[in-house]
Amino acid sequence: MKFDGIAKNTGLEASRRMAAPSLWTSKRWQGRLSLVLTYALLLFFGALVTLPFLWMLSTSLKQMDDIFLFPPKWIPDPIVWSNYPRALSKVPFLLFFKNTFIVTFFAIIGTLLSASLVAYSFARLRWPGRDICFFIVLTTLMLPHQVTLIPQFIIFRELNWIDTLLPLIVPWFFGGGAFNIFLLRQFFITIPEELDDAARIDGCSYLGIYARIIIPMSRPVLAAVAIFAFQNHWNEFLLPLIYIHSRSRYTLALGLRLFQEQYWVDWSGLMAASTVIMLPVLLVFYFAQRYFIQGIVFTGVKG
Amino acid sequence: MAVRASIASRLNLPAGRLARREALVGVLLVMPWFVGFLIFLLGPMLVSVYLSFTDWDLLTPAKFVGLKNYRKMIFEDPLIKQALKVTTIYAFSAVPLRVVGGLLLAVLLNQNIKLKSFIRTVFYLPSVVSGVAVAMLWLWIFNSDFGLLNLILNLFGIPGPAWLSDTRYVLAAFVIMSLWGVGGSMVIYLAGLQGVPTDLYEAAEVDGANSLTRFWYITLPMISPVIFFNLVMSIIAALQIFNQAYIMTQGGPQNASMFMMLYLYFNAFEYFKMGYASALAWLIFFYILALTLLVFRSSSHWVFYTGSVRGK
Numbered sequence: 348m349k350f351d352g353i354a355k356n357t358g359l360e361a362s363r364r365m366a367a368p369s370l371w372t373s374k375r376w377q378g379r380l381s382l383v384l385t386y387a388l389l390l391f392f393g394a395l396v397t398l399p400f401l402w403m404l405s406t407s408l409k410q411m412d413d414i415f416l417f418p419p420k421w422i423p424d425p426i427v428w429s430n431y432p433r434a435l436s437k438v439p440f441l442l443f444f445k446n447t448f449i450v451t452f453f454a455i456i457g458t459l460l461s462a463s464l465v466a467y468s469f470a471r472l473r474w475p476g477r478d479i480c481f482f483i484v485l486t487t488l489m490l491p492h493q494v495t496l497i498p499q500f501i502i503f504r505e506l507n508w509i510d511t512l513l514p515l516i517v518p519w520f521f522g523g524g525a526f527n528i529f530l531l532r533q534f535f536i537t538i539p540e541e542l543d544d545a546a547r548i549d550g551c552s553y554l555g556i557y558a559r560i561i562i563p564m565s566r567p568v569l570a571a572v573a574i575f576a577f578q579n580h581w582n583e584f585l586l587p588l589i590y591i592h593s594r595s596r597y598t599l600a601l602g603l604r605l606f607q608e609q610y611w612v613d614w615s616g617l618m619a620a621s622t623v624i625m626l627p628v629l630l631v632f633y634f635a636q637r638y639f640i641q642g643i644v645f646t647g648v649k650g
Numbered sequence: 651m652a653v654r655a656s657i658a659s660r661l662n663l664p665a666g667r668l669a670r671r672e673a674l675v676g677v678l679l680v681m682p683w684f685v686g687f688l689i690f691l692l693g694p695m696l697v698s699v700y701l702s703f704t705d706w707d708l709l710t711p712a713k714f715v716g717l718k719n720y721r722k723m724i725f726e727d728p729l730i731k732q733a734l735k736v737t738t739i740y741a742f743s744a745v746p747l748r749v750v751g752g753l754l755l756a757v758l759l760n761q762n763i764k765l766k767s768f769i770r771t772v773f774y775l776p777s778v779v780s781g782v783a784v785a786m787l788w789l790w791i792f793n794s795d796f797g798l799l800n801l802i803l804n805l806f807g808i809p810g811p812a813w814l815s816d817t818r819y820v821l822a823a824f825v826i827m828s829l830w831g832v833g834g835s836m837v838i839y840l841a842g843l844q845g846v847p848t849d850l851y852e853a854a855e856v857d858g859a860n861s862l863t864r865f866w867y868i869t870l871p872m873i874s875p876v877i878f879f880n881l882v883m884s885i886i887a888a889l890q891i892f893n894q895a896y897i898m899t900q901g902g903p904q905n906a907s908m909f910m911m912l913y914l915y916f917n918a919f920e921y922f923k924m925g926y927a928s929a930l931a932w933l934i935f936f937y938i939l940a941l942t943l944l945v946f947r948s949s950s951h952w953v954f955y956t957g958s959v960r961g962k
Contacts, residue, residue, distance in 0.1 A: 381861065385758050392755060393772050396830065400775070402798045403787050415796050417804070465683040472676030473669070480680060487691060489942075491935040493890065493911060497701065497918050497928055498694030504708075521686025528683065547657045553675045582781030584893045589919055600782040604897065614790055621783035632778045636771065639778075640837065 407431070407618035414614050427615070434616035435623065442595065443602035446512060450587075450598060451580040453516045458576045459569060462523030466531035467557045471543060481532070487525040500589060514590045515583070515598075519576075527572050530642075534568040535561055571642025574635050581628055599624050701928035708922050719929035730930070732905050733913040734937070740821050740909065741888035741941075744828040748884050749877065752835030757865065759836070760843040770833075770840065777834035785897040788827050789814070792898075799826075814899055817906035824907065827894060835880045842876030843869070871954040878953045882945055889938050910934045 401421070406414060407430055409423040435441075468474075469481050503514040522528060542564075543556050551559065562569070584600045591597060594605075603624060606617045632639060657668065702719055706712035723730055759769060776784070791798045792813040800810030813823040846869060854864050870877075892911040895901065901908035901916070914934060918927035 385761055385763060389758055389769055393769060396773055396776060399787055399791055419801050461682050464679045468676045468679035472672050474673035474676035493914060494698050494931045494935050495691060495694035497924055498697040499690060518690050521690060522683030584782050603782045603786060617786055621786045624783040625779045628779050
């Protein structure tokens with residue numbers, strides 16, 4: 348590969364081309380050269396992208412002194428598994444995990460339930476003012492969350508919900524986010540309407556159609572919505588930062604910052620904890636990759 | 651309509667009543683969204699406008715001060731200029747790199763190569779795990795003495811800077827970090843590239859166009875709507891950068907990474923200047939809006955919609 352690259356830019360190549368033009372200008376050679384280049388570039392960039400992950404894993408398994416070696420050791424020796432239990436017991440990790448799980452779980456339920464019902468109404472039911480309302484949904488897509496941040500804080504303060512998990516969960520039961528409504532509605536309108544009509548004639552109610560036809564036929568897009576919601580709530584930082592003050596209600600995102608408060612940073616412990624926090628998202632991504640990619644395709648290209 | 655009439659007769663209902671029932675159910679189902687829209691969006695927006703004309707520390711009643719907050723913002727507060735400056739520099743470096751880098755990777759990956767979906771996963775992983783854990787990881791990577799980045803630079807004999815505590819390098823650090831998530835836009839490009847009809851390429855090849863020409867005259871115009879989408883999304887995201895900066899630098903050193911959202915957060919939730927912070931929120935909003943509109947206006951010159959792409 349290196350040789351090809353050099354040869355291309357020197358007189359060597361030109362002389363060769365004159366000698367055997369058919370060889371160097373032929374489609375097959377060009378194709379092969381570009382393929383080798385492609386692999387080389389992908390390998391290079393792929394390594395760059397992967398290195399931080401490997402670095403994190405490597406640091407999380409090192410003993411304290413080995414962290415500060417030059418040149419760095421990539422494979423820890425000895426491998427210190429005990430960094431993990433040490434890191435996880437340093438802060439009440441299990442409690443933070445539980446809090447994060449509660450928020451993520453109920454927020455996803457709220458999003459799916461609420462957004463799908465609203466989207467069903469927009470996609471399938473006829474009522475006066477529907478199109479204006481849908482237009483409002485679309486405009487709120489671009490609305491600024493920084494503008495509503497402070498007034499929302501004041502609302503939850505009036506409700507005495509500060510320092511509870513409720514501000515992180517309850518709003519999702521009110522529509523489930525404009526983007527999700529839009530995404531689901533766009534999918535619902537692709538389901539043949541004849542199915543609804545047939546069910547109506549057989550005496551099925553509107554909610555029956557939603558539950559027996561629309562929802563079962565939309566599993567992939569619902570999965571995509573759920574996965575994106577999971578990713579967002581699991582990683583959310585700003586809202587817990589604003590609303591939650593007591594340690595007993597911290598989410599993982601807040602809890603991880605406790606490592607920073609110490610006089611010196613315990614890097615191997617911090618990297619171990621970071622690895623553990625990333626793990627659920629990575630696992631969900633691994634097992635649901637298909638839906639992930641479909642969801643992105645749907646939002647990015649067709650949305 | 652005919653269907654509705656037949657459903658009505660089947661259910662022994664007059665068609666008008668059926669339509670009314672459908673409307674009732676429809677409105678009821680939309681209610682949660684509508685209530686949410688009023689109390690979490692429209693109401694707060696109006697309140698925010700009002701608050702931006704007041705002084706309020708949450709403890710004593712809000713005091714109406716007219717345009718004072720805006721006057722302070724525009725004429726007196728040097729930090730707001732700093733915030734606008736660093737956010738703009740960051741956005742104008744990170745966004746083009748992301749948009750172009752993502753496209754480059756997508757084009758590389760969109761060939762007939764082995765392990766395609768595996769490689770795609772590798773590049774996409776960083777965008778999956780965004781959040782505090784990632785910020786912690788990069789905090790460690792940027793560590794001036796033992797961080798990965800400076801260790802690598804050392805191997806090449808380059809003395810690495812103190813990335814996060816040097817005013818000259820801190821923005822570059824955030825740009826590098828954002829580039830790590832380039833796979834997010836790559837995946838969207840890949841989807842767009844798959845939608846380009848292959849007969850266009852075949853026709854061009856027959857006409858003797860080389861791969862660079864094909865890219866320039868077919869691929870680029872055909873996926874320009876996707877580039878546009880990625881551009882707008884990246885701009886909005888970049889101008890609202892917060893998590894990384896809050897965790898890694900808190901706006902330092904010497905406010906060199908005091909991004910707009912960070913400054914808003916400090917004013918609202920650390921100094922409890924709710925009025926001034928509300929005014930800042932509107933400034934950020936209109937700044938994002940202005941840049942987005944600029945991109946939208948420019949799009950008629952470079953975004954190319956074919957019937958088939960638009961119809962999809």
